[in-house]
Each structure stands twice: as C-alpha cells, then as structure tokens.
Amino acid sequence: MAVSPEGAWRPFPELDGRILFDEPTGRIRFSRKAPLVSLSATVVAVRHGETAWNAVENSWQGSVNARKNQLTDHGIEQAERAARQLFRQIKADVRSKKEIRRRFDELVIFTSELNRARDTARIFVRYAAAELRKSGIPFRPRIRVDGRLNEISFGFWDNKTLDEIERESPEEGERARSYMRLNALARSGKGRRRGERFIDVVGRGLDFLKSLQAPAYEEKLILIFSSAVLINALRVSFGDRSLENRDGVIDWRSYSPPHGRQSLLTEGRGGSWFGDLDSAVDRLYNEMDLTLREDVMSRFLDEFVRQMKDGPAGSAASLAMEKGFFSRPVSLSPGHFMGVDLGGTYLRILLAEVTPDRRIDEASMVSEEFVIPDRYKTGDRYRPAKGEDLFRFIAGLIEQILTASPDRDIGWKAGLTVAFPMRLTGASSGAFTEDIGWIKGWSIPDLIGRDPARMLQEALADRKLTRPEIRALADDTVGTLLAGEVLDGSTFGACVIGTGMDVAVWEGDTVLDVGAGRFDLASCADMITSFDRIVDRASGRPGARRLEKMVSAKYMPELMRAILGEFIHHEFLFDGFRSSVLERPYHELDNPQAFRAQDLSTMVLDDERHEIVRNVLERVGVRESTLDERIVTRRIAQMILTRSAQLSALAMAATLRHANGAPDRVSASGAPSAGVSDAGRDYTFTLDGNVAGRAAGYQQILRDTLELALGAPLAARVRLRYRKFASAIGGCIMASSVG
Secondary structure (H helix, E strand, O other): OOOOOHHHOEEOHHHOOOEEEEOOOOEEEEOOOOOOOOOOOEEEEEEOOOEOHHHOOOEEOOOOOOHHHOEOHHHHHHHHHHHHHHHHHHOOOOOOHHHHHHHHHOOEEEEOOOHHHHHHHHHHHHHHHHHHHOOOOOOOOOEEEOHHHOOOOOHHHOOEEHHHHHHHOHHHHHHHHHHHHHOOOOOOOOHHHOOOOHHHHHHHHHHHHHHOOOHHHOOOEEEEEEOHHHHHHHHHHOOOHHHEOOOOOEOOOOOOOOOOOEEEEEOOOOOOOOOOHHHHHHHHHHHHOHHHOHHHHHHHHHHHHHHHHHOOOOOOOOOOOEEEEEEOOOOOOOEEEEEEEEOOOEEEEEEEEEOOOOOEOHHHOEEEEEEOOHHHHOOOOOOOOOHHHHHHHHHHHHHHHHHHOOOOOOOOEEEEEEOOOEEEEEOOEEEEOOOOOHHHOOOOHHHEOOOHHHHHHHHHHHOOOOOOEEEEEEEHHHHHHHHHHHHHOOOOEEEEEOOOEEEEEEEOOEEEEOOHHHOOOHHHHHHOOHHHHHHHHOOOOOOOOHHHHHHOOOHHHHHHHHHHHHHHHOOOOHHHOOOHHHHOOOOOOOOOOOOOHHHHHHHHOOOOOOHHHHHHHHHOOOOOOOHHHHHHHHHHHHHHHHHHHHHHHHHHHHHHHHHHOOOOOEOOOOOEOOOOOOOOOOEEEEEEOHHHHHOOOHHHHHHHHHHHHHOHHHHOOEEEEEOOOHHHHHHHHHHHHOO
16 A cells, blocks of 8 residues: 555545645644644543453454453453552542542543443442442442443454465455554455444544533543543644654654543543653653753753852852862872862872872872761761761771872872862861751761861871871862872863762962852753652752752762652552662661662663663562563653763753853744853863763763763863762872972
C-alpha cells in the first residue's frame, strides 16, 4: 500500500473538519482546530488487565468476548494493582470521613461491553467497597456499560493471528501487513465482516465524551474502563499530541497504555490527579529538565547576573561575592609545598615541588585521599563532634604522609583549602561563618567564628610537629582557580561540584569567590519541584543555600529517595513495598546501605539488563523489581544528574554574561541577544569535585547547557578542564605565592 502524498490529507467531515484524514491508508493527523471536546469533569481511563490473546504475537483481539479474551491470572493481578492505585489516588488529598464518602458517592464509572473491561471495573469496585467498609462507609456504585467504549472491531481479523489471516485470505494478509508497517487502518474484511477504521473509533469515542457535557457530569471524577485503541481515540478527542510521530501523524498503535494502567485524559474541576507511573515520570521529566523551560533559565541567568552586579550589599542578595587575597600573575617561590583540602566527604593531601625555574613539577606530585569518618563530622550517639578532634585527625594524617615521604625533613609549607563558608581576613587567616550543617552532612557548632588555619597549626603542634607551616587559607574553589591559572595558562573561572558547589572567577586580576551555592532561586522558584521541597524541609535549614542543595552529591541521593518514596506510596513501583532502609535519611550515621551519589552515576551507565540498578535497589532493601521498574529508576537517576549539571552550567554562564555585559535574555534559538562581547577570547573553567569528574555524562551536559544559555558562538569558546585534586594543588600554589 503506497503512502499517500501530503496533498491527500482532507478534513474529515463527520468530525467537523477538526481531524485530517488520509482515506487510502486510514491515517489521521490533528488540524489546527483540535482538541475536539472540553469538559469540566476529570476523566481517567483505565486499560483492562491482560487476556490470553494479548500475549499472542502478531494478533488482533478486537471487539470480541470469547474465552481467550477474558482476564488471565496475571491480568487479574494487574487489575488488582490498578484498583489499589485508583483507590489511593481518589482519596489522596481527603482527610475527613465525610469528604471521603462524598467523593466516592459522586464517582462515576463507565465500562465497555467487553468482559475484560467490565471485570477490571468490578475488581476496582470490590476493592474500594472493602476498604471503605473498614471505615463504615457504604459503596455500591452503578457501573454504566456503554457500547461506544468498546475496543475497535477488526472485523475479519478479530481473534486471528497474521498467519491465520494470510491462510484464509492473502488479500487481507497484505492489508494486515500494511497496517503493521504504517500503524494505519483503512478497512478490513467485507460486508458483515468489515472492520472499523481508527477514525470511526475516534468518532464514537467523541460522541461518548460529548454526552459527558451534560449537567449531571459537571465537575465529577469519571473513570472509564476500556481497551487500548479506544483509550487512544479518546486521547485524540482531547488533542493529546504525544500520540504524534515525527511526521505529525497520529501513531495510535505504538503509544498504548500498559495493561492495568491509568491515563489522565483531562483534568477539569473534578479533582487533581497524580496519574499513573508513565504520566508521573513524564511530568517529573518536564519539571526537571531545564532545557525544556527557557523562561525559567532566562530568569535564573538574569537574577544571578543582577546579584553579581549589585554585590553582597544589594537588596535581597544571596551571593557571597567576596574578593580574595590572591591575584595574578601568580608568582611562585621555589620549595616543597603541601596542599590540604578539607571537603565535605574527603580530605585530600598533596605534596608538590616548585622548581628553581618557578614551575610546579607535576610528575613528582604525590597525593592521598581519605574519607572523613562521621564521628569527626557529626559526632555519635554518645558525644557531639568537636572542632579540635577534627583537626587532630587531619594532623595525624599529615604526620602519616610526612613519615612515609623521603623528603620528610624538608621545611614543608602548606596551604589549606576549605569547602565551607568562611570570612577571610588575610591570605592565611579567616573564620567559619556559619554552622557546618546538613548540606554537607556536618554539624560542628563550635567551629563557628574559629580560624581553620590556626586550628590546624595548633593540632600539628600538639603532635610535636614543627612542619608544615600553614601559610595560606582560602575557599576550595579559589584553590581550583589558582591551579587552573598556573597549570593551564589563563583561566576565566573555576567550579567545584562535589559534596557542595561553588564558583570563583577573576575580577580583573583579583580572585572573586562568587558563593554560587548560596543562590536562593527566589526569582525562579518554579524550577523547585515538590520533591525538592520535601528534602529542603528535612535539611534543618529550609530555603538556605538552595542552589548547592539542588546540585550537590549530598542532596541528589536524598532527592532520589524522595521521588521513589512518592512513587512507592502511589504503588507505581515495587507493588507499594516500602523498604525500611529506603525510608531512612541518607545523613543518618548508621545507614551505610542508603543511596549514594555514585549510585546515580553507576545506574545511568547500566546496560539493557539493568543489573546494576537491580543491585543498588537490593542494597537499599528493594528485593524484587521488574525490568520496567528498573528502567524507571535509572531514568530518574539520569534526570537528577542532568538537572545538577544544568544548574551548575547556568551559574557558570551567568558569570560569563556578567563579565561580558549581560544580555536581556536567552533567545528562542538559544543565541544571546546583543550585549555579549564577540571578541575572540577563549574562556577556560577549571573543574574539580567528584560529581564534575566522575558522574556519567556530566561534563557533556555542562557543555550542552552552556551552549543553550550563551549561544553557540560564545559557548564554542568556553573550555572545561577537569583536574583531579585541583583544590589541593591550589593549596600548594597559595603557600608558594605567599611572601
């Protein structure tokens, strides 16, 4: 069957010309006049459970009620799961017994004439009645049977396989193969055995929906139990363009809801609806992927640039915008230096030599990375964490490294970089400015107002160590900026993305710590999802350092836990099984089985079998999962990592726009409007942090988002260079550059 040319599309008169129809093939597409109907009711369609004939490949079930068209045991299980989900959703936001009774009393239930749909509806009614009976609420609804909701009739093809059709009629076999190839159906069979076209099903489905415009159905919640093709026909009436393929043709056969799954057709004033797993995941994707929300990205950039321009004294400013005590050109003094980098999860110590010609000998650098035990970050059930204990621990590791070094007797000088808020008073002095709280999983209140460089020097003295001398102190992002400047040549900025997140840039020839993690997103709060708010409320510091929470390795696993918890609550995943491990917060001391940021990355890299996802889920207490559930889990992990990279890229893009003269907004094409310099300069960002360096595909997402935010010409001149231990290298550079 040849595909008809574009000119063959004609308005279908029986649908008021709102659907275009290609009669030779039976294909349809939307006209500009869609949707065909609107309702004040909320309408949810539920596909019946599986039948024996559904499991047969290359077969057509049609509008038949034979024995093989009844629910199988598996189909009954699917219907029972659907019943639980529907019941939970209907009463989700209802508190009082009176309101629950009113909602179920007003519920309207329709089903087709086919037993598979009627039985799925009966299973829901039985379950709901049993659950409501526990609260003393009677539930005896009328199930309204309507033939307009029947599945498409394939006529001659009904309850036949392709092989059977071809044996009985080669002509019909060719027609069936064309149907499978084009997902289109003109007519099947002849005379009384003639089948329906999809557009005929759309017509009777639309006729049914128009009957719901009667006053009796206004603002009601209506459940429709039916079959896949009929449900897609109803979606066409509501103008659901997700059914369109790349050519704009309605691909009504490929996008079918799974058995026992619900589809929100329209959300009127009949109540809000969370939807089924597919719709919930799609909604989450639309909220999480910022590239789909150009207006939100523009507001983020505009507000970030404005706060950079106004400085920390500006009205409602949330960025730190603190100038540091290091400048360029960076002048190094020969000698042996140590970089000590105190991060949110790891302590990194690096030894480096600056040669007589004032270069860092990268080949001879020695580095060690240590996990900081929880007892030094948060204490334990017997005693709180103390600042002195933390720095004694660090001093002990320094002693361990120097003892093993052949150069242990050399007069080492050290620079300390810290991933926590400080107010610096000089190149080697400063003080912590706020409680090291949940954001990085720390709580050491007695550190507030104390100088970390002095505390480390005193801890070394307690161990009778006269070296190294702590000569410099800075934020870890400043250390990363200096490392990039010295090792890679001229650098525009640095971004550390790990347990926390921050950006530093050069303002003229002086270091500027932007304090990007503090950005509050006040002007673009609609990028904050309900799941973000769940985690934020549990943080102990709601609303503070919002950007860092939404990007960091500490936050992402908690977000994963919140999303999965909500999906489990609605029984969209794992049959509603709630793992005690999954329910416990990541920051609890004795919860080694909880999600970790690296889990998200490894799950994203999983193959089609999704065995890594299975192993992670088993570790957090989910012992049984289907392949589809593991695919969804992996997709959620990808969304979380993607948004983290997009937010980090927007912060970097904002610093570039600030330096170049910010345009008003990002254009629809992704190109910036007038105002960004088009000089031929390149802009290099040095990256550090485990998320930036290890998360799957993270740097590519950074590049893609920079291109969208800055436009291709400027983004092409941005270089991203990841350097492991860049902050610690920066500590060595700081110590060498201080006179």
